Amino acid sequence: MSFRLTTIADPTPADRETILAPLRAYNIAQAGDPQIRPFAILVTADDGTTDGGLWGRIAYDWLFIELLGLPEALRGQGLGRALMQQAEAIARDAGCAGIWLDTYEFQARGFYEKLGFTLFGELPDHPIGMKRFFLMKRF
Secondary structure, eight states, rough: OOOOOOOOSSOHHHHHHHHHHHHHHHHHHHHHOOOOOEEEEEEEEESSOOOEEEEEEEEEEEEEEEEEEOOGGGSSHHHHHHHHHHHHHHOOOOOOOOOOOOEEEEOOHHHHTTOOOOEEEEEEETTTTSSEEEEEEEO
């Protein structure tokens, strides 16, 4: 049997699943089911509008914060800290070993470090001339 490689510029969710399925099967065989549990914490105004929040997931005993976003007008009011505190409470309640996340040099590394996160990785030139940082907080 021969194979060829095909590059798809606009892949579908089905294409992604085709790639993910054998990886998922291998990971489960090696480390067990990660029991991925996504969650969101929304910032909701009194009028019911939602203006940002936090998106994360728990897998393999760690909580990963994929997104934390607030409009400029809501920054500096303690909402980011409150979102992180609530995420940490979720992680602790789930028995997680800790939380990890990534942030760019032009984003919020200092904010996370003030909350007790430590650097465990750095990707230079992403984007070119800047860095992407990977941080964690163990419990």
